[in-house]
Amino acid sequence: MVLIFLGGLVLLFIIGPLLGMVLATTPAQLFEAAAEEEVRRSVWLTLWVSLAATFIFALAAVPFSWLLARKHFRFKQLVSGIIDLPIVIPHSAAGIAVLGFISRDSALGKMASSVGIDFVGNPAGIALAMAFVSIPFLINAARDGFSAVPVRLEKAALNLGASHFRVFMTISLPLAWRSVVSGFVMMFARGMSEFGAVIIVAYHPMIAPVMIYERFSAFGLAYARPVAVLFLAVCLVFFILLRLLTNRMGSHGNAQTR
Amino acid sequence: MEMLRLDNISLKAGEFSMHNVAFNVAAGEYFILLGPSGAGKSLILELIAGFYKPLGGRIYMKDRDITDLPVQQREAGLLFQDFAVFPHLSVFDNIAYPLRHIRTGKNKLIKPVKSIAAELEIDHLLHRSPTTLSGGEQQRVALARTLIKKPAILLLDEPLAALDVQLRGGIRSLLRRINQNGQTILHVTHDYEEAAILGHRIAVVENNTIAQCGSHDEVFHHPRSSFIANFVGIRNFFAGELLTDTTELSVFNANGVSINLLARQPAGKGYVVIRSEDIILSRQELDSSATNSFNGVITAIEPARTGFEVTVDCGIPLIALISKESVQKLGLETGKAIWAGFKASAVRFIAG
Numbered sequence: 001m002v003l004i005f006l007g008g009l010v011l012l013f014i015i016g017p018l019l020g021m022v023l024a025t026t027p028a029q030l031f032e033a034a035a036e037e038e039v040r041r042s043v044w045l046t047l048w049v050s051l052a053a054t055f056i057f058a059l060a061a062v063p064f065s066w067l068l069a070r071k072h073f074r075f076k077q078l079v080s081g082i083i084d085l086p087i088v089i090p091h092s093a094a095g096i097a098v099l100g101f102i103s104r105d106s107a108l109g110k111m112a113s114s115v116g117i118d119f120v121g122n123p124a125g126i127a128l129a130m131a132f133v134s135i136p137f138l139i140n141a142a143r144d145g146f147s148a149v150p151v152r153l154e155k156a157a158l159n160l161g162a163s164h165f166r167v168f169m170t171i172s173l174p175l176a177w178r179s180v181v182s183g184f185v186m187m188f189a190r191g192m193s194e195f196g197a198v199i200i201v202a203y204h205p206m207i208a209p210v211m212i213y214e215r216f217s218a219f220g221l222a223y224a225r226p227v228a229v230l231f232l233a234v235c236l237v238f239f240i241l242l243r244l245l246t247n248r249m250g251s252h253g254n255a256q257t258r
Numbered sequence: 259m260e261m262l263r264l265d266n267i268s269l270k271a272g273e274f275s276m277h278n279v280a281f282n283v284a285a286g287e288y289f290i291l292l293g294p295s296g297a298g299k300s301l302i303l304e305l306i307a308g309f310y311k312p313l314g315g316r317i318y319m320k321d322r323d324i325t326d327l328p329v330q331q332r333e334a335g336l337l338f339q340d341f342a343v344f345p346h347l348s349v350f351d352n353i354a355y356p357l358r359h360i361r362t363g364k365n366k367l368i369k370p371v372k373s374i375a376a377e378l379e380i381d382h383l384l385h386r387s388p389t390t391l392s393g394g395e396q397q398r399v400a401l402a403r404t405l406i407k408k409p410a411i412l413l414l415d416e417p418l419a420a421l422d423v424q425l426r427g428g429i430r431s432l433l434r435r436i437n438q439n440g441q442t443i444l445h446v447t448h449d450y451e452e453a454a455i456l457g458h459r460i461a462v463v464e465n466n467t468i469a470q471c472g473s474h475d476e477v478f479h480h481p482r483s484s485f486i487a488n489f490v491g492i493r494n495f496f497a498g499e500l501l502t503d504t505t506e507l508s509v510f511n512a513n514g515v516s517i518n519l520l521a522r523q524p525a526g527k528g529y530v531v532i533r534s535e536d537i538i539l540s541r542q543e544l545d546s547s548a549t550n551s552f553n554g555v556i557t558a559i560e561p562a563r564t565g566f567e568v569t570v571d572c573g574i575p576l577i578a579l580i581s582k583e584s585v586q587k588l589g590l591e592t593g594k595a596i597w598a599g600f601k602a603s604a605v606r607f608i609a610g
Binding site: 155158160161163170 | 307308329334335336340344345346355356359400407
């Protein structure tokens, strides 16, 4: 009984403020916000940049997760620690670090500007900042998924003549699929909601969390609220859609491996 | 022709190591690696399959050195103890897996998959998910998947251990049939009965090496170390034929010697096992409930872990385990004639 009460309190603590914010916004204000070109553009930018960052980094992060799950090598503990680092450092500090890495004065920045790309104030810079803080979610989930795939299934496939690449694509990845996609969704969601790191790397073009902050500091709570509610709704819809997709696609995933 | 040869192999996996592992398997042979669990038998299979590299020594297949070849290029089909069927693929796709990278298009796969599935009597399961199959069915799927590649040698890791006793007979005769069709088999087991029934030759794995290698007769009747003697455990193991199955008391013919037994099984070839503890020695023919009574000559008296093992040649070598006191009381010595008897109910028949 006490536990139910305590659980209720925790739930209320999460739902209360969000519900308060939603209830304080009239439908008219919401439509007005949605009608603004500037708002629509920033929500769209947030979504596609986070999705692109997740896709591009997944290409390297997913095979790397398999390596972490399967192979033993020196300093593996250290490598795992490094992967978790972005979760524990303040995101403003992460932003400063990323900015230093990609600014025009850095080696990478110089290299990029020589081919005409400037990361700072560019969607590419935003993507890097988002990926920096969100990639641990993908790597950790995928690694756990691969660890749960029995090694002998991979051995059996090798014995049947499949190359390492084919074994990864036809055995390891499909069997760890649920965890990989779940990590993918987490990385996407985390990147989309990032504020601290992105505002330092790129104030413009403005992603939704930055826009909410800007409206709040310039015009106050009432003016920031409709944009916040709108973005919250978009995030929720995407999150739920991806979760449903994961469950459907994951019907052959980890659940069936012994 | 020699199919496989392990030459002075030493290997190490964690704390476990083996040394001087050497044996060879002829083409078409059914070869058994027999040893207690934890002896390193499965490790030897994984070594041949290419998952481990030996510290020293060479592995040859069809006279070609394969020691450094990658897994995919070795013609060794390994059947894992728990079958390792792919749970996310249908039975069809499991069996077709080894062909997918060679052939393109499902049409070209259908014929070979159906033919091997029919051979293993699983053609009605092709569209099922392997997670819905019984252990015996999963094993046949794994076997079909391995055989479709036409491996030079089939490596079986304890293929009967995970199955119910009722299913074992079926798989045993299936494995023998596959072997008779020309497939060379290397079969790992801890079960001496399985070894004796299936193997043309047997290698005993113990103390981190191959302790003995030879025919059944050599391994079971002339164990080379006391360890094998104790491990093998059984001496009176004879091949022959069950003649009658209509009456209560059946007759088994082993090398011309007729043994009475209670076997409610169809007549045919098979084996009988008699525990050496169940054989009674006496100076005169016994007038007792034991329906088996043979006159023979003592050929050996050897100390065993408990008591003595006395070998009596009465057409077949019967080995009785008796106490030191009885040896003295009966005045047993080699060359002496003696009666050996046992009850029909002490004889166990194994079809095969």
